[in-house]
Amino acid sequence: MSAFTTAFIGAGNMSRSIISGLLASGADPRSISASNPSDGPLDELRQMGLVNLSQSNLSVAEGADVVVLGVKPQIMQSVCEELAAVVCKDQLVVSVAAGVAADSLHRWIGGAADIVRCMPNTPSQLAAGASGLFARASVSDANRQRAEEVMRAVGLVRWVDEEALLHAVTAVAGSAPAYFFQFMEAMIAEARRMGLDEETARTLCAQTCIGAGRMLAEGDVDAGELRRRVCSPKGATERAVAAFSAAGLEAIVSKAMQDCYARSEEMGRELS
Ligand SMILES: NC(=O)c1ccc[n+]([C@@H]2O[C@H](COP(=O)([O-])OP(=O)(O)OC[C@H]3O[C@@H](n4cnc5c(N)ncnc54)[C@H](OP(=O)(O)O)[C@@H]3O)[C@@H](O)[C@H]2O)c1
Numbered sequence: 148m149s150a151f152t153t154a155f156i157g158a159g160n161m162s163r164s165i166i167s168g169l170l171a172s173g174a175d176p177r178s179i180s181a182s183n184p185s186d187g188p189l190d191e192l193r194q195m196g197l198v199n200l201s202q203s204n205l206s207v208a209e210g211a212d213v214v215v216l217g218v219k220p221q222i223m224q225s226v227c228e229e230l231a232a233v234v235c236k237d238q239l240v241v242s243v244a245a246g247v248a249a250d251s252l253h254r255w256i257g258g259a260a261d262i263v264r265c266m267p268n269t270p271s272q273l274a275a276g277a278s279g280l281f282a283r284a285s286v287s288d289a290n291r292q293r294a295e296e297v298m299r300a301v302g303l304v305r306w307v308d309e310e311a312l313l314h315a316v317t318a319v320a321g322s323a324p325a326y327f328f329q330f331m332e333a334m335i336a337e338a339r340r341m342g343l344d345e346e347t348a349r350t351l352c353a354q355t356c357i358g359a360g361r362m363l364a365e366g367d368v369d370a371g372e373l374r375r376r377v378c379s380p381k382g383a384t385e386r387a388v389a390a391f392s393a394a395g396l397e398a399i400v401s402k403a404m405q406d407c408y409a410r411s412e413e414m415g416r417e418l419s
Pocket of ligand 1: 186188
């Protein structure tokens with residue numbers, strides 16, 4: 148991991164996930180600072196070995212190579228306007244907030260910093276996240292690399308070259324853990340009705356999800372072909388898959404993702 152200092156503004160769930168990933172990938176705890184209004188999150192970071200902790204956003208942001216904005220979208224404008232007093236040219240500002248446009252962040256923060264937006268997801272807590280990154284055109288190569296290094300600490304990273312594509316990233320990754328949870332909830336409930344105990348149903352379902360995801364991620368075979376390979380002619384899986392198709396699974400998934408995309412766009416308009 149290359150040496151740069153990173154300041155986290157807001158020490159909530161997402162910031163703490165990224166910090167724990169950075170520490171696990173070998174970052175020096177003294178290179179990371181964080182600010183938060185309440186003590187609880189700062190105490191957790193102290194237990195993880197951090198020493199540069201404060202209730203002042205300005206004192207942690209000043210002079211840091213990278214500033215990660217880990218606050219809720221609704222307070223982003225006021226936090227950026229506060230930071231404008233210390234953020235300077237060449238500093239990299241990474242926002243993990245849903246919706247808030249890079250140009251708005253750039254304007255609120257005083258126009259000096261390099262802005263990168265990131266759309267992460269909750270498996271980041273286990274360093275198994277999937278994040279989409281977007282950089283404003285003026286961001287330097289060095290700062291793009293730093294942004295990627297920070298987010299790679301909590302999982303896989305893909306760049307998009309148009310900001311609007313972050314809505315698609317939200318639909319396929321940011322919000323998507325919830326789709327799989329909903330699907331698994333239904334599977335576990337049905338397995339319980341079929342007689343399995345809760346622990347067995349949950350463990351088998353979760354492991355199957357992990358295994359299927361790994362087969363797609365680690366192989367060179369597409370999802371459709373992987374599905375066909377499980378479906379023996381006239382077998383039980385074929386019957387299950389036919390039931391999904393007959394109930395319109397593809398249309399349901401399409402509608403859900405379109406609704407997610409539209410809400411993400413709408414929030415972007417409300418918050419920027
Ligand atoms: N969690 C996710 O899975 C996820 C996924 C994608 C994107 N995100 C984005 O990540 C960002 C943070 O989400 P989160 O889930 O980590 O929320 P969170 O756990 O509520 O963290 C937000 C933190 O910001 C702190 N805060 C409030 N006002 C502040 C201020 N003026 N200055 C500095 N810190 C302040 C809060 O402190 P107090 O508790 O003391 O108020 C809290 O610790 C959001 O913008 C969200 O859109 C999260």
